[in-house]
Amino acid sequence: MASNFELGKVVEIRLPDNSFSYGLVLESPLVAFSNRTFKSRQTQFSDLFNDSIFIVWVMKYALGKKGWPKVGKLNSHKLFGRSHTFYKFDSINKSFSTYCNGIETPANLEDCVKLECAAVWDSLHVEDRIFANSKGEVCKWSKSLSAEEQV
Template structure:
């Protein structure tokens, strides 16, 4: 029986796409993954830079299921860079905004949240849909 590898910050996972190509995601702190801009033709066709399409929360099951194989660990240059960028929280009923960053939530304005990812944790299929240019992942974001 193979021992499961424990996820570490900097781990890179290959994400099989319906086209037969692979996207790649790098684990940040806070259960977040950065999806590289580069898509490869094979598991070893890895990104050569650290440019991301988007950086979002992902359920741990996406990384532990084995559907996204671990390919390598790329340590971050500094501990500060291990943290994902700030994300936005909106309390729809109250019409209030907040920013989530490094495990902390602080009040914010709608303007301060412009351009930020919504603080959410996504299923694997929604991340793949977003990589492929689909919009099913946005259904829960209606009214944003």
């Protein structure tokens, strides 16, 4: 039985306007998503995740039987094996930190502005983000999780 978070798995995401976008599993629960959308299904995936991507943690059920279907697999990609840094915000102490490879380091707002929040995304929220980006809009989920919104 294949793991939901099989390294290199490419998943297809159907958006509300019936366009398609794609995700690339990096490691559990990390997935890279293309901000590009297509009117038809794609079959060549090697260049989809080279630019215009975002990388977040996703819920396990977003992938697999009841989630986004696997449509391909990449055996190698420059994103494999790389470290990815996220930010955390402690709402009690009102302090920021960065999180990478299990290590949390104190930080300030400026260190965190361009980082993704260390949060696990629901599949519908990811779809909303890709769809909003495709229309040139700001996604309400991205905005609510941005470092600037935490202060």
